[in-house]
Amino acid sequence: MFIGTTIYALINTAILALMAIGFNLTFGISGIANFAYGALYVLAAYGVWMMLNLLHLPYLIAVVAAVILNLILGALIYRFVLIRVRGQGISEVIATFGIGLAVLEMFSYFGWVGFEYTLPVLIDRSYIIAGTYVDMQRIIILVFSIFLILGLWFFTHHTSIGLAFRGIAQDERTALTFGIDSDWIATLSISLGAGLAALAALFIIPLGSISPGEGYDVLIKALAVCIIGGLGSTGGVVMASFIVGFAERFTDTYIGSHWTMIVSLAAILIVLIVKPSGLFGKQKELEERI
Amino acid sequence: MKKRKERIDRGIKVRSTDIFALSSWREMIYLALPRLLPIVGCLMLPIVLGVYWQKVLLSVAVFALLAISWDILAQTGMVSLGQALFFGVGAYCAGVLNHYWGVSPFITIPVAAIAGGLICTLFLLPVLRLRGIYFSMVTLIIPIMLVRIIEATKIFGGTEGLSGMTPLPSKWVEIYLIMGVLLTVLFCFRRMLDSDYGLVLKGISDNDRSVINAGINIYWFKVQSLFIAGSIGAFSGAFMTHVYMFVGMPVFVLDYSILPIAAAVVGGPGTLAGATLGAFLLVPMSEALRGFGGLRIVLYGVFLVVFIVALPEGIFHYIQRKYHQFERWVEVEK
Amino acid sequence: MxxxxxxxxxxxxxxxxxxxxxxxxxxxxxxxxxxxxxxxxxxxxxxxxxxxxxxxxxxxxxxxxxxxxxxxxxxxxxxxxxVARTFQMVKPFYNLPAFKNMIISLYSPRMKQLAGGRYGDRDAVALDLLEEVGFERDAHVAYKLAGALPQGYLKRLELAKAIALEPDxxxxxxxxxxxxxxxxxxxxxxxxxxxxxxxxxxxxxxxxxxxxxxxxxxxxxxxxxxxxxxxxxxxxxxxxxxxxxxxxxxx
The missing domain is CATH 3.40.50.300 (P-loop containing nucleotide triphosphate hydrolases)
Incomplete structure (x- = not known):
């Protein structure tokens, strides 16, 4: 039971990291907390579902189209809404929250909830590892998350655009003097965040079904992971995913599934009390300021 | 030929704001009207309206209080995405007191307001040290988690909730209690925000370094603002518990978080009167749209985005400007 | 020491x-x-x-x-x-009159300590302090919106805020x-x-x-x-x- 729980905890960690990484990337680069993140996640999932079941497109095309659509949508959100309220923290929060709300509630108004609203698994197979039944989809998620995080790290440390991202993240004004267009970078950051939300949805949704509630859930989990890890830090996301992922699985197995939420909430409160800016928080020096 | 809109304060406004020698009834009415109108309106409406719209008025007042509470926080630089937390905690405080110990509503409501404010402040205390964005995140998370926790641990009646609360003596007590509180809160805290104390609170959201540099502990001021807002929210929750004679998980529902934000944003943040006005517009509209179910919330979402982008000052400021200034087009360039 | x-x-x-x-x-x-x-x-x-x-x-x-x-x-x-400091980047409340910008400094607990818990009319004190740093009273400069003042006045406002704290x-x-x-x-x-x-x-x-x-x-x-x-x-x-x-x- 212990080994099985550990395996599932690892997978849970990967899922959490996958959910949070897009939100975290956007915040890390442009300092915008995209509260429409959950909506973008669900939107991509419904998008693929519609393309598969209503338009009968091949899977690969549907997936690529959904990711691209999300990228464009993210960019549009910045270009048409956020650019007008850029720098006003209150307005940014309300605007993205409003967008997310409108999208999610729209889907629940249509009543698109149920078991038929799900995406196909990539490979329908399962294995027994150390006496535990694990299906292929979960293994793919685990592997994909590892590659994604390594890829992102490489991207931000070794490509020019990634370095520009980091430049903006560290000091926007100085970056401007080096000819980095901060609006363009912010557009990209939201867009990439949205794209990552779509990717996360494609891998994670097949484990369950698509519903607007899933959107809120993803947002909450992404927020929890980011708060614990420290906003804007990829290392923090990985670390926090491990903590929450393992804590959730182990309380589920040994105490009871009711308690998983309490454990997450407790983790958030404890981290906030002990180390307010999160485990890997970089914001501390400038933002805590008391 | 280019033109520019010029805005000039009405003479009557210039004379009446600073100088206290009011010369005519006209000027006195000009000054008093914006204050008398809502007071008379709030006191008369319950008499004029039928039973159904009286109920709507109740929820208008409750949402107005929540919107005021949101606005006070926003003025201090804290954007709450979970007013339901304040509402729900207040509701459960009153519910538990009344259900388990049979305490009278006239005691549970004030006690729940204070205790609810304290509990919410304690919950959010760790976040206050951080930038505003953390506050938004945590307020969004906590109500949702509390729902799941109540569901899981089955405390306070679990999913069933607690029912059989003592109602208030009559519907007239109900409606005049909430109206009285709304007017008191509106005028008192509007005055507070205009005072030097309010200036310090606004200073914290605008330029916290400059406030710290005056030797002011901004953390402590944020705690005060949070307690005030929390208590207002908790009061409305406690009140509703006794109106519905029930408290349960629905008190944490998204409506109680979204509608107040929408009301404050549509009405115009920063004045409290705007938040109240917003509630008086949105809640009846939402009643009228009841048939459309979830579409109401979609509408709020759209409102939020449109107003934040296109009319960030909100309706109240717009009306205020029209009342105090006249406008004309002047040529600036041939 | x-x-x-x-x-x-x-x-x-x-x-x-x-x-x-x-x-x-x-x-x-x-x-x-x-x-x-x-x-x-x-x-x-x-x-x-x-x-x-x-x-x-x-x-x-x-x-x-x-x-x-x-x-x-x-x-x-x-x-x-x-210890009172001024900031390199002055960031006053642009939509408030200059003298209202002083209020936060005058609200300081240090004022209460020094004045034994009372500090009278803050607006009047603010106007006096601003006159000291060269906000001409006759020209009503202190009543102008901070956003409408030139940099020199803003720096003096910043200085007046520090002076208000009566630091050593x-x-x-x-x-x-x-x-x-x-x-x-x-x-x-x-x-x-x-x-x-x-x-x-x-x-x-x-x-x-x-x-x-x-x-x-x-x-x-x-x-x-x-x-x-x-x-x-x-x-x-x-x-x-x-x-x-x-x-x-x-x-």
Whole structure:
């Protein structure tokens, strides 16, 4: 039971990291907390579902189209809404929250909830590892998350655009003097965040079904992971995913599934009390300021 | 030929704001009207309206209080995405007191307001040290988690909730209690925000370094603002518990978080009167749209985005400007 | 620490990530002294101010003020002890009249301590203080919106906010930057007046000419280290300072 729980905890960690990484990337680069993140996640999932079941497109095309659509949508959100309220923290929060709300509630108004609203698994197979039944989809998620995080790290440390991202993240004004267009970078950051939300949805949704509630859930989990890890830090996301992922699985197995939420909430409160800016928080020096 | 809109304060406004020698009834009415109108309106409406719209008025007042509470926080630089937390905690405080110990509503409501404010402040205390964005995140998370926790641990009646609360003596007590509180809160805290104390609170959201540099502990001021807002929210929750004679998980529902934000944003943040006005517009509209179910919330979402982008000052400021200034087009360039 | 010292900075260091912003800086300040701090851009001057007022936590080192260790106190408590600073970037409330901008300073707990819990009419006090720093009362400058005032007035407003706190030590961070000669000339007497009142002042400055004229002592910073400390004359003639400002041939 212990080994099985550990395996599932690892997978849970990967899922959490996958959910949070897009939100975290956007915040890390442009300092915008995209509260429409959950909506973008669900939107991509419904998008693929519609393309598969209503338009009968091949899977690969549907997936690529959904990711691209999300990228464009993210960019549009910045270009048409956020650019007008850029720098006003209150307005940014309300605007993205409003967008997310409108999208999610729209889907629940249509009543698109149920078991038929799900995406196909990539490979329908399962294995027994150390006496535990694990299906292929979960293994793919685990592997994909590892590659994604390594890829992102490489991207931000070794490509020019990634370095520009980091430049903006560290000091926007100085970056401007080096000819980095901060609006363009912010557009990209939201867009990439949205794209990552779509990717996360494609891998994670097949484990369950698509519903607007899933959107809120993803947002909450992404927020929890980011708060614990420290906003804007990829290392923090990985670390926090491990903590929450393992804590959730182990309380589920040994105490009871009711308690998983309490454990997450407790983790958030404890981290906030002990180390307010999160485990890997970089914001501390400038933002805590008391 | 280019033109520019010029805005000039009405003479009557210039004379009446600073100088206290009011010369005519006209000027006195000009000054008093914006204050008398809502007071008379709030006191008369319950008499004029039928039973159904009286109920709507109740929820208008409750949402107005929540919107005021949101606005006070926003003025201090804290954007709450979970007013339901304040509402729900207040509701459960009153519910538990009344259900388990049979305490009278006239005691549970004030006690729940204070205790609810304290509990919410304690919950959010760790976040206050951080930038505003953390506050938004945590307020969004906590109500949702509390729902799941109540569901899981089955405390306070679990999913069933607690029912059989003592109602208030009559519907007239109900409606005049909430109206009285709304007017008191509106005028008192509007005055507070205009005072030097309010200036310090606004200073914290605008330029916290400059406030710290005056030797002011901004953390402590944020705690005060949070307690005030929390208590207002908790009061409305406690009140509703006794109106519905029930408290349960629905008190944490998204409506109680979204509608107040929408009301404050549509009405115009920063004045409290705007938040109240917003509630008086949105809640009846939402009643009228009841048939459309979830579409109401979609509408709020759209409102939020449109107003934040296109009319960030909100309706109240717009009306205020029209009342105090006249406008004309002047040529600036041939 | 002796009685003649008002402020003592001991081995103060700060690094941001791997970057050394300030490295083992020590100096002290007598009551009534005007200390100038100069140095090229990025030499750690503003970091020094932020560390003394503890807007930024030091990595190591201590600061004493009036014989009391202050480097572990939160910034607002340091202000209450009598250290007031101005900011390089002035950021007033643009949509409020100038005198209303003073209210936050006048709301300070330090005011309550000094005035025994009462401070009368804050608006009137604000107007008086602003007149002292040259907001002409007859022209009603203090009633104008802060957003409509030129930079010189905004800097004076910033100064008035510090004066309102009645501190024993002023730390003025680049007060003269962005001002015309005439504006600087109008502020210098205010600083002279503060000195006559016996206040100690630390001035971070780029305008060397004006600074050298009024400073008792000057510290020169470069790459986060103190490279010279002495009277204006000594400092001006020091080789280390010349090379820091003008650059030196590698030898």
């Amino acid at each position: 002796s009685d003649t010292q008002l402020l003592k900075v001991d081995n103060l260091s700060k690094s941001f990530g791997g970057v050394r912003a300030l490295h083992h800086v020590s100096f002290d300040l007598k009551p009534g002294e005007l200390l100038g701090v100069i140095g090229p851009n990025g030499s750690g001057k503003t970091t020094l101010v932020n560390l003394i007022t503890r807007f930024v936590k030091p990595t190591s080192g201590t600061v004493w003020f009036k014989g009391k260790k202050i480097s572990h106190l939160p910034p607002y408590k340091i202000v209450r002890l009598g 030590l002023f730390i003025l961070d680049e007060l003269f930057s962005g001002l015309s000669l005439a504006e600087v000339a109008s502020i210098v007497p205010i600083i002279e007046k503060m000195r006559i009142a016996g206040k100690a002042i630390i001035m971070i400055e780029h305008r060397l000419k004006e600074l050298f004229r009024i400073a008792d002592r000057v510290i020169v910073m470069n790459y986060g280290e103190k490279i010279a400390d002495g009277t204006s004359k000594d400092v001006m003639e020091s080789e280390a300072v010349k090379s820091a400002y003008l650059g030196t041939e590698a030898d």
